[in-house]
Amino acid sequence: MASTDPKTVFASLHHRVTGELLHLLDGFYSNIEDGLFELAYQGDDSQQRRRCFDLMREMRYRRGSLIQTFAKRLQRQGGDWFGGEDTSRDRQDLALIASRMSEKANAHFSPLLREIAERAADGAETGTRTIPVPIRPERVAFHFIASCQSLDFDKHSIEIVQTLFGRFVLDRMGSVYGDCNRRLMDAGYRTLEEAALLAKSSA
Numbered sequence: 001m002a003s004t005d006p007k008t009v010f011a012s013l014h015h016r017v018t019g020e021l022l023h024l025l026d027g028f029y030s031n032i033e034d035g036l037f038e039l040a041y042q043g044d045d046s047q048q049r050r051r052c053f054d055l056m057r058e059m060r061y062r063r064g065s066l067i068q069t070f071a072k073r074l075q076r077q078g079g080d081w082f083g084g085e086d087t088s089r090d091r092q093d094l095a096l097i098a099s100r101m102s103e104k105a106n107a108h109f110s111p112l113l114r115e116i117a118e119r120a121a122d123g124a125e126t127g128t129r130t131i132p133v134p135i136r137p138e139r140v141a142f143h144f145i146a147s148c149q150s151l152d153f154d155k156h157s158i159e160i161v162q163t164l165f166g167r168f169v170l171d172r173m174g175s176v177y178g179d180c181n182r183r184l185m186d187a188g189y190r191t192l193e194e195a196a197l198l199a200k201s202s203a
Contacts, residue, residue, distance in 0.1 A: 102141045145162065
């Protein structure tokens with residue numbers, strides 16, 4: 001049985017997840033030059049090569065601003081565990097990009113994300129079976145793309161960098177989601193299956 005105030009649990013959880021995502025973003029930056037070199041020389045397109053090299057300089061120059069903007073966007077989503085508004089609906093163009101970026105991660109982490117969504121609904125007591133988890137891959141991708149756009153990265157730069165963000169951040173979020181699920185379980189929040197088994201054993 002959960003004994004801790006849900007707002008405290010989710011605030012602590014969201015703070016921790018934000019920190020872990022920023023750590024992954026550091027890893028993204030550690031690998032981005034190699035990633036851009038790889039993309040630059042995948043074909044014989046000299047224009048693409050020049051864009052990659054220009055983007056290397058741009059990403060290095062804007063590193064602090066991008067990380068700060070991304071962090072602020074993530075932090076503002078803390079209340080969404082209790083059914084907050086999905087701001088991605090206001091930007092369908094970015095939401096579509098984020099959806100494509102996160103397809104692989106969504107498929108890979110689907111069972112784990114479903115457990116998190118069910119435990120979160122149990123903890124937040126929203127009256128629904130699940131909630132749209134604010135740290136799911138498409139939301140993380142949306143906030144990254146929105147951060148890039150707010151810093152005036154052009155369309156071609158965003159197209160290039162989104163591939164690398166998917167590889168070095170979204171595809172490496174398994175441990176983040178695993179930790180998130182464990183913390184919700186330790187707080188006493190149950191999946192639908194666990195709740196049904198408990199109800200059956202108590203009958």
